Amino acid sequence: MLLAKTLALLGATVLARAASNLDALARDVSRVESIREIKDVQRSFAQLAQFGRWNSMASLFSSNGTLMWGNATAHGPAAVETWLRTDAGKMDGIQPGSLDTIVMENPLVNMAADGQTAKTRWNGLRFQGDGVGGTRIQGGIYENEYVRTEEGWRISLLRYYAMYEGPYFPGFRNVGGRSIPVITYHFTPEDSGIPIPPAVGEASRTNVSVEGLERRIARMNDEDDVRNLMHAHGYYVDRRMWTDVVDLHTTNTTVRVTNGANYTGLAGVRRALERMGPEGLTKGINNDHLIFDMIVDVHPDGKTAIARGSEVAMIGNANNRTASWEFNVFRNHFVKEDGLWKVQTIETTPLIVADYYKGWGTGGLKPANTYIPPFLDATGLRAKAIKQVGIGKVTRSDLEDLQRRLQRAAAYDGAENQSHAYGYFLDDIDCARMGALFAKRGHKASPFAGFFITPERVAQACFASYGTNRSALRSGISFHWRPQPVVLVSEDGRSATLRARLLQPSTAVNKSGSFNSAIYHDQMVLEDGKWRLWSVTIDEFYWQSSSWEGGWSDVKPRNESAPDPEPASWTKKYPPDLSIAAVGDRESTFRGGSGRYIEWPEIQRMWWQYRNPVSGRVPEYYWPGCVPCKAIPDWALEANGYQEPTTGPSMGNGTAVNR
Ligand SMILES: *[C@@H]1O[C@H](CO)[C@@H](O)[C@H](O)[C@H]1NC(C)=O
Ligand SMILES: *[C@@H]1O[C@H](CO)[C@@H](O)[C@H](O)[C@H]1NC(C)=O
Ligand SMILES: *[C@@H]1O[C@H](CO)[C@@H](O)[C@H](O)[C@H]1NC(C)=O
Ligand SMILES: *[C@@H]1O[C@H](CO)[C@@H](O)[C@H](O)[C@H]1NC(C)=O
Ligand SMILES: *[C@@H]1O[C@H](CO)[C@@H](O)[C@H](O)[C@H]1NC(C)=O
Ligand SMILES: *[C@@H]1O[C@H](CO)[C@@H](O)[C@H](O)[C@H]1NC(C)=O
Ligand SMILES: *[C@@H]1O[C@H](CO)[C@@H](O)[C@H](O)[C@H]1NC(C)=O
Ligand SMILES: *[C@@H]1O[C@H](CO)[C@@H](O)[C@H](O)[C@H]1NC(C)=O
Ligand SMILES: *[C@@H]1O[C@H](CO)[C@@H](O)[C@H](O)[C@H]1NC(C)=O
Ligand SMILES: *[C@@H]1O[C@H](CO)[C@@H](O)[C@H](O)[C@H]1NC(C)=O
Ligand SMILES: *[C@@H]1O[C@H](CO)[C@@H](O)[C@H](O)[C@H]1NC(C)=O
Numbered sequence: 001m002l003l004a005k006t007l008a009l010l011g012a013t014v015l016a017r018a019a020s021n022l023d024a025l026a027r028d029v030s031r032v033e034s035i036r037e038i039k040d041v042q043r044s045f046a047q048l049a050q051f052g053r054w055n056s057m058a059s060l061f062s063s064n065g066t067l068m069w070g071n072a073t074a075h076g077p078a079a080v081e082t083w084l085r086t087d088a089g090k091m092d093g094i095q096p097g098s099l100d101t102i103v104m105e106n107p108l109v110n111m112a113a114d115g116q117t118a119k120t121r122w123n124g125l126r127f128q129g130d131g132v133g134g135t136r137i138q139g140g141i142y143e144n145e146y147v148r149t150e151e152g153w154r155i156s157l158l159r160y161y162a163m164y165e166g167p168y169f170p171g172f173r174n175v176g177g178r179s180i181p182v183i184t185y186h187f188t189p190e191d192s193g194i195p196i197p198p199a200v201g202e203a204s205r206t207n208v209s210v211e212g213l214e215r216r217i218a219r220m221n222d223e224d225d226v227r228n229l230m231h232a233h234g235y236y237v238d239r240r241m242w243t244d245v246v247d248l249h250t251t252n253t254t255v256r257v258t259n260g261a262n263y264t265g266l267a268g269v270r271r272a273l274e275r276m277g278p279e280g281l282t283k284g285i286n287n288d289h290l291i292f293d294m295i296v297d298v299h300p301d302g303k304t305a306i307a308r309g310s311e312v313a314m315i316g317n318a319n320n321r322t323a324s325w326e327f328n329v330f331r332n333h334f335v336k337e338d339g340l341w342k343v344q345t346i347e348t349t350p351l352i353v354a355d356y357y358k359g360w361g362t363g364g365l366k367p368a369n370t371y372i373p374p375f376l377d378a379t380g381l382r383a384k385a386i387k388q389v390g391i392g393k394v395t396r397s398d399l400e401d402l403q404r405r406l407q408r409a410a411a412y413d414g415a416e417n418q419s420h421a422y423g424y425f426l427d428d429i430d431c432a433r434m435g436a437l438f439a440k441r442g443h444k445a446s447p448f449a450g451f452f453i454t455p456e457r458v459a460q461a462c463f464a465s466y467g468t469n470r471s472a473l474r475s476g477i478s479f480h481w482r483p484q485p486v487v488l489v490s491e492d493g494r495s496a497t498l499r500a501r502l503l504q505p506s507t508a509v510n511k512s513g514s515f516n517s518a519i520y521h522d523q524m525v526l527e528d529g530k531w532r533l534w535s536v537t538i539d540e541f542y543w544q545s546s547s548w549e550g551g552w553s554d555v556k557p558r559n560e561s562a563p564d565p566e567p568a569s570w571t572k573k574y575p576p577d578l579s580i581a582a583v584g585d586r587e588s589t590f591r592g593g594s595g596r597y598i599e600w601p602e603i604q605r606m607w608w609q610y611r612n613p614v615s616g617r618v619p620e621y622y623w624p625g626c627v628p629c630k631a632i633p634d635w636a637l638e639a640n641g642y643q644e645p646t647t648g649p650s651m652g653n654g655t656a657v658n659r
Helices: 002-016 022-049 054-058 076-088 210-238 242-247 265-274 381-385 396-427 431-435 455-466
Strands: 061-069 072-075 099-111 117-129 135-149 152-166 249-257 262-264 285-298 304-317 322-337 340-355 438-446 450-453 476-478 486-489 495-508 515-527 530-544
Touching: 022 054, 022 099, 022 117, 022 135, 022 152, 022 210, 022 285, 022 304, 022 396, 054 076, 061 076, 072 076, 099 285, 099 304, 099 340, 099 396, 117 152, 117 396, 210 242, 210 285, 210 304, 210 322, 210 340, 210 396, 210 486, 242 249, 242 265, 249 265, 262 265, 285 322, 285 530, 304 340, 396 431, 396 486, 396 495, 396 515, 396 530, 431 455, 438 455, 438 515, 450 455, 495 530
Parallel strands: 061 152, 249 340, 438 530
Antiparallel strands: 061 072, 099 117, 117 135, 135 152, 249 262, 285 304, 304 322, 322 340, 438 450, 476 495, 486 495, 495 515, 515 530
């Protein structure tokens, strides 16, 4: 019996060690909730900035909290508020036509063993404009600290390391025109996969009931389903897969555009989508709408949910060299029907639409927005909502099933953590630490080359590709942002499949940085109590910018009579365990693959590890499981004692729904 086997394995691995009683389980639940609240507090900071809510941003700090932004420092909420207001000036999201979109992504959360403090690392971007011609773009890394207070988690230190900045014209480059140092990590590869450190001592007595804990755990499982639904929705929009988008909606659905029209019913959703163009991408069309800083609030009854976040669209048409930016806020509603989450309402508030070649400095092409979509209260969001009364009776099997479900929630955070650790080490081309994130039998695709298996060979391939003598000071960096994850956790919570974007901002000393886009297809496992990377494949690129000035729409089709590019030349010295070409059809159109190479502005095939999460519709290019696993079945999760996560519709408890 699968479940019995699962439970036996769980005993050893849940949250580093299984809770032996209700009080211990309550402590573990509160810790997973804390990880999420910390992320949401920081996302609130970003969302509030978009509308110049300096006072509310400052109230996210503890009473003695500190903000360090580049070389500026402010102590205490009042000083933080003043600094934020002064620094933004007229680029505050309040002046008509102004913009202040802060994006903080790729959270890596580290909680102290006593559960009272935490540290995080984030990538940051900030897009600003004053509506009368002034613009500013800032990018860097945050290393922040948090403290648990009576009112919930608060920021005790927000420390922003400014790495690149500049006005829209001529674009951004390294701060001060200098090379950029490595920003010290608060974590090591060894601890990056430990979901929650083992708690110290006996859990304190609580009055929680089994029912109360069950609802809090279900709420986190629901949150994960809603996150996946919204992120999957976003990927379908990018590819103009309108039929799949419509599948995610409930029948009485509405799409509402602030200062625009309402569209009702499934036919209405399709009409709303077709404003962007017909179904499917054709040559030269980029329709990327990136989702950032989403907070999900599941109603305590577990039947409805709200998600609020930012959307930054990078869209264009390379056929006539047109391109634009769109900055939107979304506040969407979801409903659970027959155990499956569906989209009830899409509510989009456009802030700025701007021609790429003119920028957003003068407020863009549309009249200024004045509507502020209501914020979600991120502090104490989870704990406050569910009253805990009475001491329920608890049997051993209740506890085990609750632990399994909690483990699935912790798995979402653990897999995401590991994904971002990978991105940060790769930004710094720290090959040794990047390799150490892999499982003993983990494998990674090196771009344009092939797959390498074991942490040692993954690291060696990185050295072979980038060289061993990397300077601690870099004149330029290509970042590896991995936002918008769709994380499919296995029923037992010991393995996960993760899809993420690669968003690649770059910066250099004396040349404007630009953006590229690709897709990661990964799997993660819990090995010896730590999350590790099992399989990492990068499909790149879906679009690339020719330069900052040209953007993603100023690209020429490649010369059809020129030969396809060769695999990376370093593979002659350090050959992969499985070449890109040997993977077969799946990788055939990427550089080094066995077929005809496809390059933007031609539309690269997009692959999916999952079917439509509501209808179960099979995508045109469907590849469940790890990418090299059809060529080498021994590399599959199931061949190594792990479950293959469900690839179609599933309930919050991880059980597949047959569709
Ligand atoms: C800041 O306040 C917290 C309680 O909120 C306290 O534990 C900590 O010692 C204080 N830190 C400093 C530097 O005053
Ligand atoms: C602080 O940083 C800003 C922006 O990078 C710069 O303009 C300013 O000169 C710096 N101030 C000091 C005291 O270094
Ligand atoms: C993420 O990684 C950090 C740093 O190593 C680790 O301490 C933390 O527990 C991890 N968090 C999660 C949610 O996995
Ligand atoms: C549990 O409930 C009892 C009776 O209502 C109360 O006296 C006690 O303080 C509560 N304990 C905790 C830890 O909340
Ligand atoms: C739409 O349907 C859902 C579930 O079937 C229901 O809860 C909701 O009230 C309906 N909404 C409208 C606007 O009819
Ligand atoms: C769209 O629906 C909202 C909420 O029902 C309403 O306030 C608004 O006036 C409608 N907009 C249009 C253009 O009909
Ligand atoms: C570029 O092409 C799109 C349609 O593909 C069209 O809507 C737009 O008007 C064109 N723009 C220019 C400047 O030609
Ligand atoms: C590494 O590079 C630096 C600067 O280019 C050079 O001085 C040094 O000799 C190099 N070290 C090795 C081991 O190649
Ligand atoms: C930028 O710097 C590089 C070396 O750091 C130099 O080779 C190049 O000429 C510089 N370009 C410009 C436009 O200054
Ligand atoms: C295209 O590639 C072919 C073969 O390499 C070459 O002969 C031809 O000159 C190229 N055409 C252009 C426009 O670069
Ligand atoms: C998950 O929930 C469904 C519906 O309540 C139930 O039929 C199924 O047995 C559950 N699966 C597990 C593994 O508990």
